[in-house]
Amino acid sequence: MEKSEQVEEILGRYSSEKENLLPVLQEINEKAGYISRETMEQVAHFFRLPPSEIFGIVTFYKKFRRKPLGENPIHVCLGTACYLLGGKLILDAFSRELKIEMGDTTEDKKFSLDAVACFGCCNVAPVIKIHQQIYPKMTPGKVEEVIINLQDEKKNNDPV
Amino acid sequence: MNYPEIKEEAKRYHREKLNDGVLKIFVGCATCGISVGALEVAEAFKNELKKHEIQGELIKVGCLGICFAEPLVYIMKNGNPTICYKNLKPEDVSRIVYNYFIEDDPCLDLAIGTLEIKEGDIPYIPELERFEKEERIILRYAGTIDPEEIRDYIAMGGYEALDKAFTMSKEEIIKEVQQSGLRGLGGAGFPTGTKWEECFRAKDHPKYVICNGDEGDPGAFMDRVILESSPHQVIEGMVIAGYVLEANQGYIYIRSEYPLAIERFNTALTQARDFNLLGKNILGKRFDFDIKVFPGGGAFVCGESTALMYSIEGKRPMPRVRPPHSVKEGLLKKPTLLNNVKTFSCIPPILLKGGKWFSKIGTMNSKGTTVFALAGKIKDSGLAEVRMGTTLGEVIYQIGGGIKENKKLKAIQVGGPSGGCIPAEFVDTPVDFDSLKFLGSMMGSGGMIAVDEDTCMVDLARYFLAFTQNESCGKCTFCRIGTKHLLLLLEDIVKGEGTLDHLQLLKELSESVVEGSLCGLGNTAPNPILTTLRYFGDEYTAHVIEKRCPALFCRDLISYYILPEKCQRSCDHCILKCPSESIKPNEKNIKVIDQTKCLKCGICLEVCPKEYHAVIKVSPKIGEVNA
Numbered sequence: 001m002e003k004s005e006q007v008e009e010i011l012g013r014y015s016s017e018k019e020n021l022l023p024v025l026q027e028i029n030e031k032a033g034y035i036s037r038e039t040m041e042q043v044a045h046f047f048r049l050p051p052s053e054i055f056g057i058v059t060f061y062k063k064f065r066r067k068p069l070g071e072n073p074i075h076v077c078l079g080t081a082c083y084l085l086g087g088k089l090i091l092d093a094f095s096r097e098l099k100i101e102m103g104d105t106t107e108d109k110k111f112s113l114d115a116v117a118c119f120g121c122c123n124v125a126p127v128i129k130i131h132q133q134i135y136p137k138m139t140p141g142k143v144e145e146v147i148i149n150l151q152d153e154k155k156n157n158d159p160v
Numbered sequence: 161m162n163y164p165e166i167k168e169e170a171k172r173y174h175r176e177k178l179n180d181g182v183l184k185i186f187v188g189c190a191t192c193g194i195s196v197g198a199l200e201v202a203e204a205f206k207n208e209l210k211k212h213e214i215q216g217e218l219i220k221v222g223c224l225g226i227c228f229a230e231p232l233v234y235i236m237k238n239g240n241p242t243i244c245y246k247n248l249k250p251e252d253v254s255r256i257v258y259n260y261f262i263e264d265d266p267c268l269d270l271a272i273g274t275l276e277i278k279e280g281d282i283p284y285i286p287e288l289e290r291f292e293k294e295e296r297i298i299l300r301y302a303g304t305i306d307p308e309e310i311r312d313y314i315a316m317g318g319y320e321a322l323d324k325a326f327t328m329s330k331e332e333i334i335k336e337v338q339q340s341g342l343r344g345l346g347g348a349g350f351p352t353g354t355k356w357e358e359c360f361r362a363k364d365h366p367k368y369v370i371c372n373g374d375e376g377d378p379g380a381f382m383d384r385v386i387l388e389s390s391p392h393q394v395i396e397g398m399v400i401a402g403y404v405l406e407a408n409q410g411y412i413y414i415r416s417e418y419p420l421a422i423e424r425f426n427t428a429l430t431q432a433r434d435f436n437l438l439g440k441n442i443l444g445k446r447f448d449f450d451i452k453v454f455p456g457g458g459a460f461v462c463g464e465s466t467a468l469m470y471s472i473e474g475k476r477p478m479p480r481v482r483p484p485h486s487v488k489e490g491l492l493k494k495p496t497l498l499n500n501v502k503t504f505s506c507i508p509p510i511l512l513k514g515g516k517w518f519s520k521i522g523t524m525n526s527k528g529t530t531v532f533a534l535a536g537k538i539k540d541s542g543l544a545e546v547r548m549g550t551t552l553g554e555v556i557y558q559i560g561g562g563i564k565e566n567k568k569l570k571a572i573q574v575g576g577p578s579g580g581c582i583p584a585e586f587v588d589t590p591v592d593f594d595s596l597k598f599l600g601s602m603m604g605s606g607g608m609i610a611v612d613e614d615t616c617m618v619d620l621a622r623y624f625l626a627f628t629q630n631e632s633c634g635k636c637t638f639c640r641i642g643t644k645h646l647l648l649l650l651e652d653i654v655k656g657e658g659t660l661d662h663l664q665l666l667k668e669l670s671e672s673v674v675e676g677s678l679c680g681l682g683n684t685a686p687n688p689i690l691t692t693l694r695y696f697g698d699e700y701t702a703h704v705i706e707k708r709c710p711a712l713f714c715r716d717l718i719s720y721y722i723l724p725e726k727c728q729r730s731c732d733h734c735i736l737k738c739p740s741e742s743i744k745p746n747e748k749n750i751k752v753i754d755q756t757k758c759l760k761c762g763i764c765l766e767v768c769p770k771e772y773h774a775v776i777k778v779s780p781k782i783g784e785v786n787a
Contacts, residue, residue, distance in 0.1 A: 018473060018474035019474055022457060026416060057474075057475075060633075063416060080535070085536075096761070117378045136196050140761050
């Protein structure tokens with residue numbers, strides 16, 4: 001089994017009490033963007049638990065991804081307020097423009113698309129979140145522009 | 161330091177901070193403000209002050225609960241009343257800085273009112289209709305104190321209840337809580353005093369205190385606002401509980417979708433430790449108590465107490481059969497007291513003012529106040545804290561300002577996926593645990609979503625079912641498979657493939673899921689279906705028999721149509737934006753949608769200029785022949 005150094009580093013900061021399992025998985029998910037099969041085995045080994053149990057927990061929580069995140073992870077809110085004001089149409093628009101389904105990442109790894117339950121920003125619904133930024137009052141018509149801006153931003157930031 | 165010294169020090173700090181004559185700019189920086197640009201506004205103030213070489217201090221505060229007015233700023237300028245500005249944009253800032261700070265014209269057109277006594281034409285905020293209806297106990301400090309400064313909280317009387325608790329016997333504290341009549345504000349409404357007493361009487365040790373901040377209910381954000389705006393009141397409530405139970409360890413479970421709440425809570429914990437209000441020998445007493453933040457993983461079922469405890473233990477969070485109740489066998493099989501963020505927030509005022517005072521607020525069986533997160537098609541969305549017994553109509557119209565675009569209120573959805581839809585004719589229903597239950601809904605965690613004529617009730621039920629079905633932990637057959645079948649039935653109906661048999665089956669299966677599930681998730685999951693069937697049966701029949709969606713929402717039952725008499729020939733916004741190229745001009749240059757290619761994405765409706773308003777939705781859908 002190939003051990004990820006990043007995961008080892010994270011595990012090194014925790015003790016192997018079961019209470020630490022969720023915090024460890026959260027940190028891995030946040031830093032690596034996802035939790036691979038290999039990582040689950042590595043974590044299982046550390047906590048001296050069967051890998052199936054780790055799998056059971058990783059698949060239980062919505063937050064854990066099992067596929068790598070795109071460079072621009074797009075989270076479309078489908079909380080009640082956002083849904084009523086057209087959140088689904090926005091999700092469909094991203095899905096159509098990026099040609100990926102919810103939960104997937106584009107082939108060039110630039111974008112990934114997920115739906116979330118609620119950011120608690122219902123007052124400016126419908127919203128999406130990319131990196132730490134909330135985009136208030138989204139409409140399907142603005143989707144294309146959001147994607148283009150993110151692509152441009154990337155280009156401008158790349159060293160020439 | 162003992163408490164009076166701490167308080168004196170905090171008061172001095174607070175007084176000096178506010179009265180040093182320096183201009184103060186308070187910016188609402190909870191998630192709701194930040195999402196609409198509060199940080200940019202703060203930055204603009206900083207730059208403008210620098211440009212004009214004006215001395216001023218920027219203070220980030222939490223949320224006042226009037227989220228619709230964000231970014232919200234209030235300004236204290238020497239010699240003037242504190243003025244509160246709403247919906248500020250960075251470009252408004254230079255005007256305020258120049259006109260108000262330099263020229264002394266307060267730009268009242270940008271303001272909502274003053275926080276002090278009324279002066280001239282400007283309204284006094286606490287006298288606005290919204291605030292007159294509200295009674296703030298839980299949200300008492302939200303938006304008025306700096307959540308990252310413990311001395312602000314202490315100066316307002318914070319931690320005084322803890323100091324008082326230390327002079328009382330544990331039985332006396334429990335008695336006050338019982339006398340207050342406080343019921344769990346996480347949704348279930350279990351009497352808090354009884355819970356405390358049962359946990360107190362449990363023999364086993366150690367005991368644990370847990371605060372449930374896993375606000376997984378989509379559309380509810382009260383707990384987030386409290387944690388982001390006034391975290392210390394929750395800490396104080398938890399420490400008091402810890403003292404009563406002789407517990408040494410507390411946990412707060414906060415959903416990880418609320419990073420700012422987690423960050424601010426952690427800051428608050430550190431400051432409380434620095435002031436010896438947490439940690440070893442609190443305020444010199446022989447009592448140790450500390451709190452750990454546990455970020456949740458985004459599973460709705462973790463709001464159920466036994467599942468939440470398994471989650472902290474690192475196990476798969478599946479609810480278990482009760483009894484034993486968690487007050488006897490909870491976290492790590494030890495006695496555990498679990499209350500919601502709002503419930504803990506009520507504890508300090510109850511101890512300070514007495515249980516009797518609290519029990520005078522509210523109705524016969526529901527005491528105190530409750531906080532609603534108003535969202536959906538409401539004009540002034542945000543938080544509202546009202547006395548139990550206030551009517552739904554008062555909340556929607558007087559506090560929420562009514563429905564957006566002056567449309568008609570159709571229903572009020574209370575309690576999220578576990579709640580139900582209450583039709584508009586019941587707006588006079590008082591808000592309390594029992595009245596809502598009687599109508600088939602429930603208080604739930606406190607999300608209140610106003611729904612207008614553009615919302616399809618069948619699809620709303622489908623939406624909630626899709627949520628609960630997805631969140632079912634899978635333990636009970638009826639919840640795991642039953643909700644799936646309920647969802648399939650509803651999906652058939654919104655696609656226009658339903659029959660009258662579907663409706664009968666929906667009702668029967670809903671009742672079975674209620675009966676056959678162990679925890680609240682399954683017990684209440686069918687509520688949205690049962691209430692919509694009960695109050696909006698005609699919408700179901702329209703979908704099933706006429707294949708029509710009266711609210712023009714269900715995608716498979718509608719078509720987009722361009723009204724030829726309204727289409728402006730020289731404009732082609734819709735053609736340019738249509739992602740499937742299904743709009744073409746005819747010989748008269750009037751745009752026509754090819755219904756066979758239309759994706760029903762809604763972009764043509766969005767981009768058609770308001771003055772033409774040529775794109776409409778129709779249902780039942782236009783036959784492919786006459787497109």
